[in-house]
Amino acid sequence: MLKKIFLITMMTLLALEGLSAITADEIIKRLEQNEGSMEASCTIQITDSLGTKTKSFNYTKSAKGDMMLEFTNIEEKGQKILRLEDEIYLYFPDAEEIIHLQGESLKDSVMGSDFSYEDLTKENKFENKYRAVLEGEEDIDGFPCYKVVATAKSRDVVYPKQILWVDKKLFAYRKAEMFAGSGKMLKEMFVREIKVVSGKSVPTYMEMRDPLKKNNKTVFIIKNLKVDMDIPDSVFSLEELSW
Amino acid sequence: MVKKWLVWAILVLLALPLHGEILTLIKLSDSLLFTHELNDTVGVMNYVDSVLNFKSAGNRNVKAELELEATVSDQLLLNITKAYFKARFPVFRLTMGKTRVSWGEGFLFNAGDLIFDGLSFPSAISTGDLRIETDYMAVLYFPLGRFSYFETVYLPKPVMVDMDPSPSSEFYMPASVDIGSTEAGGRFQFDIARTKLEFGYLYKGALRSHNAFVSLQGNLLVDWNLSASCAINQDNADPELIKQSLGVSFGLFSQFGLGSDSSLTLRLESAIKPFQRWEEDPSPPAFPAMPSYALYLFPDITFAIDSSLSLQLRSLISPCDASAMIFGGAGWNPYQGLTFNFYAGAMAGDSNDIFGWGREKDFFIMLETQFLFGTELGE
Numbered sequence: 001m002l003k004k005i006f007l008i009t010m011m012t013l014l015a016l017e018g019l020s021a022i023t024a025d026e027i028i029k030r031l032e033q034n035e036g037s038m039e040a041s042c043t044i045q046i047t048d049s050l051g052t053k054t055k056s057f058n059y060t061k062s063a064k065g066d067m068m069l070e071f072t073n074i075e076e077k078g079q080k081i082l083r084l085e086d087e088i089y090l091y092f093p094d095a096e097e098i099i100h101l102q103g104e105s106l107k108d109s110v111m112g113s114d115f116s117y118e119d120l121t122k123e124n125k126f127e128n129k130y131r132a133v134l135e136g137e138e139d140i141d142g143f144p145c146y147k148v149v150a151t152a153k154s155r156d157v158v159y160p161k162q163i164l165w166v167d168k169k170l171f172a173y174r175k176a177e178m179f180a181g182s183g184k185m186l187k188e189m190f191v192r193e194i195k196v197v198s199g200k201s202v203p204t205y206m207e208m209r210d211p212l213k214k215n216n217k218t219v220f221i222i223k224n225l226k227v228d229m230d231i232p233d234s235v236f237s238l239e240e241l242s243w
Numbered sequence: 244m245v246k247k248w249l250v251w252a253i254l255v256l257l258a259l260p261l262h263g264e265i266l267t268l269i270k271l272s273d274s275l276l277f278t279h280e281l282n283d284t285v286g287v288m289n290y291v292d293s294v295l296n297f298k299s300a301g302n303r304n305v306k307a308e309l310e311l312e313a314t315v316s317d318q319l320l321l322n323i324t325k326a327y328f329k330a331r332f333p334v335f336r337l338t339m340g341k342t343r344v345s346w347g348e349g350f351l352f353n354a355g356d357l358i359f360d361g362l363s364f365p366s367a368i369s370t371g372d373l374r375i376e377t378d379y380m381a382v383l384y385f386p387l388g389r390f391s392y393f394e395t396v397y398l399p400k401p402v403m404v405d406m407d408p409s410p411s412s413e414f415y416m417p418a419s420v421d422i423g424s425t426e427a428g429g430r431f432q433f434d435i436a437r438t439k440l441e442f443g444y445l446y447k448g449a450l451r452s453h454n455a456f457v458s459l460q461g462n463l464l465v466d467w468n469l470s471a472s473c474a475i476n477q478d479n480a481d482p483e484l485i486k487q488s489l490g491v492s493f494g495l496f497s498q499f500g501l502g503s504d505s506s507l508t509l510r511l512e513s514a515i516k517p518f519q520r521w522e523e524d525p526s527p528p529a530f531p532a533m534p535s536y537a538l539y540l541f542p543d544i545t546f547a548i549d550s551s552l553s554l555q556l557r558s559l560i561s562p563c564d565a566s567a568m569i570f571g572g573a574g575w576n577p578y579q580g581l582t583f584n585f586y587a588g589a590m591a592g593d594s595n596d597i598f599g600w601g602r603e604k605d606f607f608i609m610l611e612t613q614f615l616f617g618t619e620l621g622e
Binding site: 006029046048050051074075077078084087094095097098100101102147158174214233234236237238239243 | 336392433439445577579
């Protein structure tokens, strides 16, 4: 009888452990479930030793990851960026010109900020591009997080290695560290605010730092957020870009 | 003339609040230019360039823009660089007024740009925007899917005539021109296998010529573009003239991230007129006139050190007479809207070359301060 109780207890404990255990791939999958179509007004504040410069833009993203950016700050007013899977179209209203870029240009920064075009759309293909391993759990700003180490499967990425701290409850980033192939840390990102809109957790205040430049940081703020909308493909077209 | 411009500007400014949502942008730049003159002296020039730009906002289907540019030195030069509206309908888009359309591909050399002659030299290659010429036009744009469209353009080529007989004042009005001297055409753009293909036609009434172009743009390790154009005279379809008109432009472009916030941009463009002169002309006209050489090159390197500081080296090279115009510069953007530019340029060639040392202004240094500010009214 005792043996039977022991066996049942052991089986129950094992089953419970199986239920609570989560793999890195599942965390990434839950993270990506927070992705989807989105419309927002965004601000990038670039700070260096002389002060802060602000860029603002309207951001529209489709469920499959196509993205349209329209700058609204005075210096770049009317400039637009259409980002598709592996190509970029830039529109310059002064010259009424559309420039089509592919390849390395995707890794370039958005208007001199610490964010690249890849940063703005990377999550959609994260699973295909990185091999993730769960390294444990840590608190970030008092929030319990999973610590996931992601190593690139190929060279075709901006950051060969990333360490992500994913909120255990909201399945959104709380912190990320991005590394070069040499192991040197390139960027460090802190998420200061996460909003839950229509059941999706979206980081709305992010701070990116270059660890080598103490006085420099880029703050990315998302406002007027709408998610899970039906955005027609025509929004991501040359006609809309040049309008 | 100054009084007239001021009255007009004030009237425009007064009218703004009536229409609600208007974006205003003002760009002021002060340039100090030192030049090496023919008699071995140094010339100094100082001028202020101001751009006043008004854009409508708030209407998703109608847009309008008015841009006035004034250069103030010992006299005022005023130019209306843009004055147009555009309206979007379910199947087409209409643009009317003074504006720009960009045909073909290429940053400096673009054989596909039949409207603004993309194989000519711009008056200066030291500044950022090299091709921003505008003209009066009516444009119909028909989207044919996400990445293809058809566009027709009509350029009336208006002539402005001084209607005031008094020599002390000027009053310009558009005068009617012969419809035969106007320009009309169209272009079609689509994608095939991730390569952009564009072709078009433009009839130039003043020259009585039929002009056509084809342009391709794609990526093979680096971004590339290739355009070609030719012209057939309506009255003289001599094959030799057609050959002489053949122009080709080819460009390569790539951008590399260096470290976390530096980038290097490399560009090489060429203008080729294969049936023009490949050997040196003993007495070519000076820049910016373009002698009929078969080949010109435009290498351009920009190194953005960070979001505030960049270095640039660019050149116009004429391999046929082994001469070049070389520019080096730096731009610094310390505060929002404020940019300091420093440029130095020199000719490198014999005195009778197109970019010859010993010609007027064969060396210059320019210091430019630019401040951009604006406001959004009615929002």
